[in-house]
Amino acid sequence: MNGPLSVATIVVALVLAAWFLLRAALNRAPGRAELIATAALGVLVAVLVVVAVIGLFGGSRPSETATFSGYLITTIAFAPVALYLARMEPTRWGNLILGVACLVLPVLVLRLEQIASVTTGA
Amino acid sequence: MPDSPTPGRTRPADSALNTGFGRVLLFVYGLGALSASSRGLVQVFTHFAEAPLAYVLSAFAGLVYLVATVGLAIGGERGRRIALVSCSIELVGVLVVGTLSIADAVAFPDDTVWSRYGSGYGYVPLLLPFVGLWWIWRHRPRDKA
Structure with a gap:
């Protein structure tokens, strides 16, 4: 797993989560900016x-390759x-x-890191 | 511009199980279905003998979340009934398995989503059935007469 890329993804997701939750609390519907931001996060995650x-x-x-692939x-x-x-x-x-999606994504990335750190002794 | 709901746009309460907050619930239940059933499947297929009871329960929990997700997605009276039954099973499941996993740790050497009231998942599995049942109750059919 790529460390800096994971950290960047987690930070971006958390910042976006705070923004989306604030917008929800203010009773706003997601606008163009929100949808584009989510799409951009999706691209970062895809990378x-x-x-x-x-x-x-x-x-x-990783020793649990199947679980890793599933994640x-x-x-x-x-x-x-989430965008859909x-x-x-x-x-x-x-x-x-x-x-909610932006809060769960960091957990997924952390789990990926965790699974990736346990490798088969080759 | 605050988008306050105008009277004309308000939907009848019993026809909106799968919209608004219901759509958030649908997303969270879908997540639960995915994580519980994939966890269950991996456990059952890779090391079933270690903790058969826990693994069968994992897979069962996944099925319950899946059915609840389908119920919430369908909406209407039928979807509501499906969601009501599965959320009730879910509530009983998380309470019973949560209590057993603390009282009788020997029977649960490995975790399920419902172990220790779902502490491994930030207690979301404990909260979710209450939120789900509240939402379903809010959308109970009114007397049409």
């Missing part, structure tokens, strides 16, 4: 996942699914969906 997948074929594999798929699908649901919900709750 992180692609780097991790390349790592799977290069260096040492990778979940992680890359996360922002798009938030677009269907043009109310404050749309922002809450984005906020």
Whole structure:
């Protein structure tokens, strides 16, 4: 796993989470800026996942490769699914969906780091 | 410009199980379904013999979240009934398994989503059925007469 990229993803997700939750609390629907920000986060996450997948074929594999792959798929699908649901919900709750997604994403990235750190002794 | 709901745009309470806050619930339940069932499947298929009871419960919990997610997604009277039943099972499950995992740790050598009232998941599994049931109760069918 790429350390700096993970940290960047986590920080961006948490900053966005604070913003989305604030917007939800202010009873605002997600606007263009919010949707674009989520899409950008999705791109950042996709880069992180692609780097991790390349790592799977290069260096040492995590001992729980199946679990790791499952988490990778979940992680890359996360922002798009949240975006899709938030677009269907043009109310404050749309922002809450984005906020929840941005709170869960760091947990997923941390779990990925955790699983990746346990490698098979090759 | 604050977007306060105008009377004309207010939806009837019993037709909106899967919109508004319901859509947030749907997202969270979907997450629960995914994490509980994938955890259960990995446990059952890789080291089932270590803690069969815990692993079967993991998979069962995943199924319950999945059914609740479907109920919330369908909405309407049928979806509401499906969600009501699965959220009730979920509430009983998290309370019973949570209590057992503390009282009888030997039977639960490995964790499920409901172990120790879902402490491994920030107690979200304990809160979720209450929130879900509250939302379903709010959308109970009114007397049409």
